[in-house]
Amino acid sequence: MQASAMLFFLASVLEQLDLALEHVSKRDIHNARFGLMLTDNALELIFHQIAKNKASELKAYSYRQENYRHQKALDKALGRNFDEKVKLAKLENHLADPVAQTIKIMHGFRNELYHVGIQHEAILPNLALFYFEVACNFLRTFRISGFYWSSSMVIPERAKKYLNATRFSPAAPEDFENAFTFLACNSGHDADETIAAFADHIESIIEEQDTYIDIIARGVYVGQEKTRDEAIIDCQSWSIAFSDEGKAFLTNNDWSGSVLSAVQFITKNYELKYRSDPIPSWERQVARLRAQKDPHAALMHYHSFVTETADLREWVSESAGQAEAEIDAAIDRMRGK
Secondary structure, three states, X not given: OOHHHHHHHHHHHHHHHHHXXXXXXXXXXXXXXXXXXXXXXXXXXXXXXXXXXXXXXXXXXXHHHHOOOOHHHHHHHOXXXXXXXXXXXXXXXXXXXXXHHHHHHHHHHHHHHHHOOOOOOOOHHXXXXXXXXXXXXXXXXXXXXXXXXOOOOOOOHHHHOOOOOOOOOOOOHHHHHHHHHHHHHOOOOOHHHHHHHHHHHHHHHHHHHHHHHHHXXXXXXXXXXXXXXXXXXXXXXXXXXXXXXHHHHHHHOOOOOOHHHHHHHHHHHOOOOOOOOOHHHHHHHHHHHHOOOOHHHHHHHHHHHHHHOHHHHHHHHHHHHHHHHHHHXXXXXXXXX
């Protein structure tokens, strides 16, 4: 990228993050959603620029290309995949592993917000503030060798307040490091508050699941009672029996018979993820999360929990809903409805 173009590029990124700060600072879910997406886009622009800069460097100095170890990673980073861009930035020592992992997780949240709508409402304001701080702390380390400007260049208005313009130049190279440092320091992000928000959200999920498991274990009619362990096993077995994976498992094992016998076969032979009530284990995870001091590690813990438990939580919720619907129907029948 030409030096003048780099100045305008960084000023545009700075403008975008200034706007992001305006939104994340309001701490409501709608502004947090917009602020998080702005932050993510700014980072993606920078990561792509890192890849372009490396490609230009190798093209200008062909002898370096012969010994460059990450050519495949560079080729992928020049494409559209966000994770590949992050991977190259990490390989080029722009990112530490915990920060890279955080950015990839946050990008996943961004995709959910963009394609699905508001998600993770309970923690979204904290996520947005954390991501903004992470982005600014990374961007202040982004180095440029220098730049020049032309009289026709128009610096974005939001960026001007961070730049020390003179009659010779609209900015100095160090202005951008100072600007991103200022933004990071004024993000208002509180790591302890974010970690607590992660733990609170998981705790609320556990409380909800605990109630659902009780509903399933009680059954609908007399004689249908089961233990909580049995309830967890049944939720998995019935759901898997009707899934493509479950059907393939039955076929590969030459099974034939009724639906009930299929469920029983899966219960006995399939490698179920949970064979007992998961609530005690989940509660211990929350306790460990609350004791965490590093927000990057806490985010990894949170993300791992919600991802790994997603299927079971959905199955438990569906089973509890079916039980409650049958209870309501039985009550209506008793009332003659």
